[in-house]
Amino acid sequence: MRVAVIGAGNSGCAQSIKLIQNGHQVNLIKTSHSLHDDNFEYLLKTGEISCLDTTDGNREFTLKPSMITRDLEEGLEDAEVVMVLTQSLQHRDLAKKIGPLLKEGQIVFIIPGNMGSTQFAKHSVGKHVVYVEGESTPYDARIIAPGKVEILFKNVRNAVSFLNKKDEQYLPVVTSLFGTHKYLRTNIIETTMHNPNMIVHTVGSIMSASRIEYAKGQFWMYREAFSPSVWGLIEKLDEEKKQVIKAYGGEHVISYLDACKWRNEENLYVDSLEVFRNYAATGGPKGPEDLNTRYIYEDVPMELCMLERLSEYKGLHTPIASALITIASALKNTDYRAQGYSIEEVKDYI
Known part of the structure; x- marks a missing residue:
């Protein structure tokens, strides 16, 4: 699938490279200048992400996202799934920017959710956007050098919840991203409370x-x-x-x-x-x-x-x-x- 990843820090870089490894096309988007700017400028210059994967025998490899950009509109344009991997403190402001750009049928997957889907939903009224929240990312990671992320740990299982119960039919699509998100929580409150x-x-x-x-x-x-x-x-x-x-x-x-x-x-x-x-x-x-x-x-x-x-x-x-x-x-x-x-x-x- 075509996946827009919003957030280019430790988590955004790690999940992006794993999405690419799983066969998805990734647009990596950074929306702020608060953290990891040196890393993002390096990514813009090289057009690729390097990885040291300790969960796979310390294997090192490099992969290229389809796009690396600060332009939200450009990055979201053709996305089937939008993954929000920013700090949840940014969700209020980010929702105002993203909501008007979202399209009918897009899936917005927020990790950590922390009830952020309630904010995004307010700014996409009139469109059927599927909102799903996660408790934690499938991969723990850290940036160890500009352009290079070290993957430290992989979850065996991950659970999600959908803002609207009727959208639970989209769980197989979410599962197809990493393979671990196979399980449903009851509601977004339960997901928020189970954020470790x-x-x-x-x-x-x-x-x-x-x-x-x-x-x-x-x-x-x-x-x-x-x-x-x-x-x-x-x-x-x-x-x-x-x-x-x-x-x-x-x-x-x-x-x-x-x-x-x-x-x-x-x-x-x-x-x-x-x-x-x-x-x-x-x-x-x-x-x-x-x-x-x-x-x-x-x-x-x-x-x-x-x-x-x-x-x-x-x-x-x-x-x-x-x-x-x-x-x-x-x-x-x-x-x-x-x-x-x-x-x-x-x-x-x-």
Whole structure:
């Protein structure tokens, strides 16, 4: 298929090269100058992406997207699928730019979704655009040099949800992109709540704030942060997540650990905690290097704040999530509640 990938950072480059490897035509689009500009300028100059794939015997190869551009209209023109792989903080503004350019029948696949499809749908009224949200990308990766991405880990399974239930018929099309997205969540709330970053990124970085600042780049969160007491905190946050999934009719009310095993492990009879420990030892990325990290500035407003607001809307309480939001806001002197979606922004779709 013809796929437009919006976002040319770690994830956008990795998923693009895998899409090309799978036989799809890719238009790689960058819409901002906030991150990875040197990498994108190198891609524009060479017209190709290089890859070191640690999931395939450390194989190195180079592939060419059909197009590399900053021109949204040009990049979206012939796309059958539009993959949005930007930070979810950008979804509001991006939706205003993309919505009018979308065409009847296009599939817009947003990872992480974080209920961003509600924003895109507002700007494509009158057209049947299929909106689908994912919890996490099939490939974890990082840019290791201009024009070169290292693929660190591959999910065994991925789940998605569609903004409109009637569009679930398009699941085989989504599956054909990478082969892992074969499974449906109940709704976009369930997908948002099962974004793994909401649980481990927020707790791991907030509770390790002094260690992160002291380490000056020599911190491995997945290996260091989750002591028994911190893991107890994760379990309490996990319970708040599960109550929200249940309150909004979700059918997959499972723990973070079980969801992690389901994504990452072929053998579902393996102990869930062992799967997490193995990921931490072999695939967990280094960092964060400081507190200016998307683990806080994206995952707190777009995920924890959504958890808090969805709970409040149903008359429920989230003392752990609320405390983490307040502490993160104080640590960074930023009102993260003011940045996340309000219930008014999403209530037409919940």
